[in-house]
Amino acid sequence: xxxxxxxxxxxxxxxxxxxxxxxxxxxxxxxxxxxxxxxxxxxxxxxxxxxxxxxxxxxxxxxxxxxxxxxxxxxxxxxxxxxxxxxxxxxxxxxxxxxxxxxxxxxxxxxxxxxxxxxxxxxxxxxxxxxxxxxxxxxxxxxxxxxxxxxxxxxxxxxxxxxxxxxxxxxxxxxxxxxxxxxxxxxxxxxxxxxxxxxxxxxxxxxxxxxxxxxxxxxxxxxxxxxxxxxxxxxxxxxxxxxxxxxxxxxxxxxxxxxxxxxxxxxxxxxxxxxxxxxxxxxxxxxxxxxxxxxxxxxxxxxxxxxxxxxxxxxxxxxxxxxxxxxxxxxxxxxxxxxxxxxxxxxxxxxxxxxxxxxxxxxxxxxxxxxxxxxxxxxxxxxxxxxxxxxxxxxxxxxxxxxxxxxxxxxxxxxxxxxxxxxxxxxxxxxxxxxxxxxxxxxxxxxxxxxxxxxxxxxxxxxxxxxxxxxxxxxxxx
Numbered sequence: 001x002x003x004x005x006x007x008x009x010x011x012x013x014x015x016x017x018x019x020x021x022x023x024x025x026x027x028x029x030x031x032x033x034x035x036x037x038x039x040x041x042x043x044x045x046x047x048x049x050x051x052x053x054x055x056x057x058x059x060x061x062x063x064x065x066x067x068x069x070x071x072x073x074x075x076x077x078x079x080x081x082x083x084x085x086x087x088x089x090x091x092x093x094x095x096x097x098x099x100x101x102x103x104x105x106x107x108x109x110x111x112x113x114x115x116x117x118x119x120x121x122x123x124x125x126x127x128x129x130x131x132x133x134x135x136x137x138x139x140x141x142x143x144x145x146x147x148x149x150x151x152x153x154x155x156x157x158x159x160x161x162x163x164x165x166x167x168x169x170x171x172x173x174x175x176x177x178x179x180x181x182x183x184x185x186x187x188x189x190x191x192x193x194x195x196x197x198x199x200x201x202x203x204x205x206x207x208x209x210x211x212x213x214x215x216x217x218x219x220x221x222x223x224x225x226x227x228x229x230x231x232x233x234x235x236x237x238x239x240x241x242x243x244x245x246x247x248x249x250x251x252x253x254x255x256x257x258x259x260x261x262x263x264x265x266x267x268x269x270x271x272x273x274x275x276x277x278x279x280x281x282x283x284x285x286x287x288x289x290x291x292x293x294x295x296x297x298x299x300x301x302x303x304x305x306x307x308x309x310x311x312x313x314x315x316x317x318x319x320x321x322x323x324x325x326x327x328x329x330x331x332x333x334x335x336x337x338x339x340x341x342x343x344x345x346x347x348x349x350x351x352x353x354x355x356x357x358x359x360x361x362x363x364x365x366x367x368x369x370x371x372x373x374x375x376x377x378x379x380x381x382x383x384x385x386x387x388x389x390x391x392x393x394x395x396x397x398x399x400x401x402x403x404x405x406x407x408x409x410x411x412x413x414x415x416x417x418x419x420x421x422x423x424x425x426x427x428x429x430x431x432x433x434x435x436x437x438x439x440x441x442x443x444x445x446x447x448x449x450x451x452x453x454x455x456x457x458x459x460x461x462x463x464x465x466x467x468x469x470x471x472x473x474x475x476x477x478x
Contacts, residue, residue: 002090002106002133002237003068004031009133009318011036015063020055028164028194031219048076056083064088064321067100070257074099088321093257094118104317106132106240108264108308124320124387129309130332131317132240137222139311140437143397143405145226145245146376149302155229155293157186159247161221162234163254164192168277170252172197174232175204175212177285183211184293188224190215230292232285235262235273240313243270246306246376248298250288252277269304306376315434316381328426330381330434333392337382338369340389347416353445378408383427390418393431398441406472407439412454424451428458436473443467 007017018038019025026033026041033039040058042051056062062084067077070093077087077099088102094114102124103115110127119125158178162170171191178187189205191198193216205212218224221241225231231242231249235258242249243265251271253262259276266273274280274288295301320329333341344350346359360368372380378395395408410431414423432440443466444451452468460468 001029001031003066004029005133005135005314006066006317007037008135009314010321013318013322015322016059018058020051020058028192030217049079052076052079052083056080066090067098073097086321091115092260098123102126102320104131104133106313107260108268126317126320126331128332129240129243130313132237132244132309132311132313133317134237134241134244134309134311134314135222136311136314136437137220138225138241138244139435140406141222141226142244142246142306142311145247146302146306147405149229149246149306150299153296153298155185155248155295155298157188157228157230159188159190159224159228159231159233161190161224161231161238162252162277163236163238164194166191166195166197166254168254169197170254170277170280171195172201172204173280173282174285175201177282177289178212179204179207180282180286181289183208184289185211187212188215188228189213190218190221190224193217229298234258235265239265239271240309241311243305243308244311246302248272248292248295248301248305250274250292252280265305265308268308269301270308271305303376307374310379312379312434319430324426326423326426327384327386328390328423328430329384330393330427330430331384333369333373333380333382335369335373337389338366341365341369341392344392344413344415349419350413350416353448353451355443381431383412383414383423385418385423389415390423391415391427393427395431395435395438395440398439400439400441404439406435406437407441408435409441409443410455411442412451420450424454425457428454428460432458432470432473439472440470441467442469 011017019032020040020042023041023044026039038058042054064086065080065084066088068090073096087100089098089100090104092105092107097118100119100123103119104126106129108129112125115125160171160174202214205214225242225245225247228247231247233242233249234254235251239261249271251262251273253259254277262273265271316330323329342365351357351359377397380394382389383391383393391414394411398407398409400407412424412427442455442460446465455468460470463469
């Protein structure tokens, strides 16, 4: 699913896409069969060299090969090198070497030290949930959902979604646990058609008196997550989707590669980790459900989850792949950027037209940065030119008279050494493209001629002497 999301983001930027997948994938994941996409299914007995040849033969000229496979490493990637210009690897185990130009690991608490010994010195590392590749509807729904969850106490609706195949039959176990509790709340239960348990789940749901709804092969997961107050879910890609929407979760590791995510998300207060699926039974889930249904602190759990992921990772990854002639891309600010940002913020020319022109002290700046990184009210990203930080761009929730939850105020700081090089308008257009569904506002001092020109060049129009606005480019969600 993360590859499908990345493919869509690249197709929107004009790329052509092909998939080389295991035999049977097209039947299991029907979404891969979309117009304009070539799909090559690889025979199960192919040698590594044959698989590389078939993969690279899926398209006559390959600018980028994306490898997302726990059984592939540098040996396979080297076999593909001669057939493509760049290789990007998606990983979350940090347990093998890669021959790649770009490595993406959306896991929480990953650091460069985890991967630098495993990749070449020039490989670009995109690490953390800021690069989690989610479909755009999650980021679109995020502002209104976080507002709603801040007003929610005990749960009244639950979502159960444990993956398309669910080899440990945990969905059935959870359904039986809810039945044993007398169906205390409404529940949506999502399964894949490849799950052999779903007819039995359907039978148990029939005892709920209409309080349980079984959904097979669902496409619109964002809407279901938005409607829920609590989830039972796995620790894979859907964990970032639930974090984006601030959905409190009882989490299960349904595969060995999910244990890192589950443990780190639990340590950050973003979920309640129940353990590995192989170790859980009906009694375990009954106890967990009973405790969760009585929880009066859902809003705090929602906020902890929402701090983890803003849902804009697919756009950041696509930009890191295709950053144009200037190789401009964005990455979330980290605490390691504290000194750099302090120097930029303290520059007299930079602050001249700020609302507060007084430079912060080091202590004030450090406290502000820690609050800002943990905020769910927008984003703050570093503007990168290749490997060089060149400025920052921020989005902050903007509460205007219309009450639109999808409105943000934009601010930008260009590194003093890069001032006057055209980075400002380019970065503004870039961050605007991340949130095409949002109304963007900017307060610009009348004497700040350079900023007024930059925002105008990026599609903003003056609405009064100091405020500029860029209307939504796409319809906002209901």
